Amino acid sequence: MDTITVTSPLLPDLEEFQGLLREIWDSKWITNNGSFHQRLEEALAEYLKVPYVSLFTNGTLPLITALQALRITGEVITTPYSFVATTHALWWNGIKPVFVDIDPATGGIDPDCIEAAITPKTTAIMPVHVYGKPCDTERIQAIADKYGLRVIYDAAHAFGVEVDGKSILNAGDMSTLSFHATKVYNTIEGGAMVMHDAKTKQRIDYLKNFGFAGETEVVAPGINSKMDEMRSAYGLLNLLQVDAAIAARRKVAVAYREALRDTEGITFFDDMPGVRHNYSYFPIFVDAEKYGMTRDELYFRMRDAGVLGRRYFYPLITEFSTYRGLPSAVPENLPHAHRMAATVICLPMHHALTQDDVERVINCIVR
Numbered sequence: 001m002d003t004i005t006v007t008s009p010l011l012p013d014l015e016e017f018q019g020l021l022r023e024i025w026d027s028k029w030i031t032n033n034g035s036f037h038q039r040l041e042e043a044l045a046e047y048l049k050v051p052y053v054s055l056f057t058n059g060t061l062p063l064i065t066a067l068q069a070l071r072i073t074g075e076v077i078t079t080p081y082s083f084v085a086t087t088h089a090l091w092w093n094g095i096k097p098v099f100v101d102i103d104p105a106t107g108g109i110d111p112d113c114i115e116a117a118i119t120p121k122t123t124a125i126m127p128v129h130v131y132g133k134p135c136d137t138e139r140i141q142a143i144a145d146k147y148g149l150r151v152i153y154d155a156a157h158a159f160g161v162e163v164d165g166k167s168i169l170n171a172g173d174m175s176t177l178s179f180h181a182t183k184v185y186n187t188i189e190g191g192a193m194v195m196h197d198a199k200t201k202q203r204i205d206y207l208k209n210f211g212f213a214g215e216t217e218v219v220a221p222g223i224n225s226k227m228d229e230m231r232s233a234y235g236l237l238n239l240l241q242v243d244a245a246i247a248a249r250r251k252v253a254v255a256y257r258e259a260l261r262d263t264e265g266i267t268f269f270d271d272m273p274g275v276r277h278n279y280s281y282f283p284i285f286v287d288a289e290k291y292g293m294t295r296d297e298l299y300f301r302m303r304d305a306g307v308l309g310r311r312y313f314y315p316l317i318t319e320f321s322t323y324r325g326l327p328s329a330v331p332e333n334l335p336h337a338h339r340m341a342a343t344v345i346c347l348p349m350h351h352a353l354t355q356d357d358v359e360r361v362i363n364c365i366v367r
């Protein structure tokens with residue numbers, strides 16, 4: 001029997017892509033703010049309902065660059081329940097991560113824990129819209145305003161997510177996206193930063209091109225994170241089919257929920273009122289006592305049946321050697337994050353899952 005993978009990349013039509021490659025070959029302009037790059041930035045800003053987008057080569061460099069651009073130093077309050085890149089971006093800037101616990105209702109940073117972790121060295125908050133579920137952006141902003149802190153959202157999971165018709169990517173000072181192959185929308189490797197004004201976009205565009213502000217002028221110690229024309233063209237084609245992909249994912253989520261709703265010891269998130277979700281992940285949480293099997297037992301049982309889930313996010317970032325010595329990384333500080341990491345399995349979730357695939361996944365879990 002075929003293996004059911006946790007994700008599968010959304011690929012553009014090959015012939016259409018070849019047509020655009022022909023245009024690039026003819027133009028001989030293959031990178032450095034070419035016409036596909038410009039078109040993709042504009043198309044993404046429109047699709048995402050945000051004022052400005054700057055493309056990057058992946059989703060990690062915009063995090064690193066946002067911290068540079070805002071001159072963030074000292075300590076930044078963040079979540080242990082994320083992909084390691086969130087914290088690595090702080091480390092690469094010589095910033096000390098201060099971990100606080102999550103709200104078990106969403107998996108996002110718990111605003112109640114933020115205030116208690118603020119010290120005179122705190123300069124910013126870096127929350128993550130984990131699984132594309134919106135953080136409590138209003139409360140986080142209120143705390144930031146009260147203490148004069150910046151807010152940078154790692155929105156790698158939150159492509160196209162809206163609350164009451166408005167993009168959550170407009171929250172905070174900046175938001176960053178990842179367009180990695182495994183994400184809802186991909187450019188193979190790729191990413192972006194979302195910002196509020198033209199001046200900031202200008203500065204970010206300098207920073208991602210070594211700090212060049214003109215032929216002979218370098219205004220900052222920038223980095224190289226320019227997206228090339230091939231991947232920009234690929235991204236333009238994928239943007240045309242991302243709504244259909246999200247609709248297909250939604251069907252899978254609805255089927256999972258229907259089938260698992262009455263399974264004792266298995267819980268999952270429901271849609272939030274007023275939110276346009278992107279169904280980027282479908283995490284379930286296993287209560288070993290009620291379910292009669294541990295998370296890992298279920299995970300390996302699924303694997304034996306050719307169904308590849310993912311224990312995402314496990315282990316917590318605070319368990320990795322680089323970070324576990326930090327005072328805020330002690331488990332007693334992060335009980336909800338530890339519980340979530342110990343019980344989670346992300347089920348297969350992508351646009352190409354068939355009804356049979358979904359049934360096979362469900363049959364591994366429902367007994």
Ligand SMILES: *Cc1c(COP(=O)(O)O)cnc(C)c1O
Pocket residue numbers: 058059060061082083085086128154156157178179180190191
């Ligand atoms: C994928 C991801 C990133 C990193 O993105 P890349 O494009 O792989 O560099 C950062 N943060 C989170 C939460 C992610 O899931």
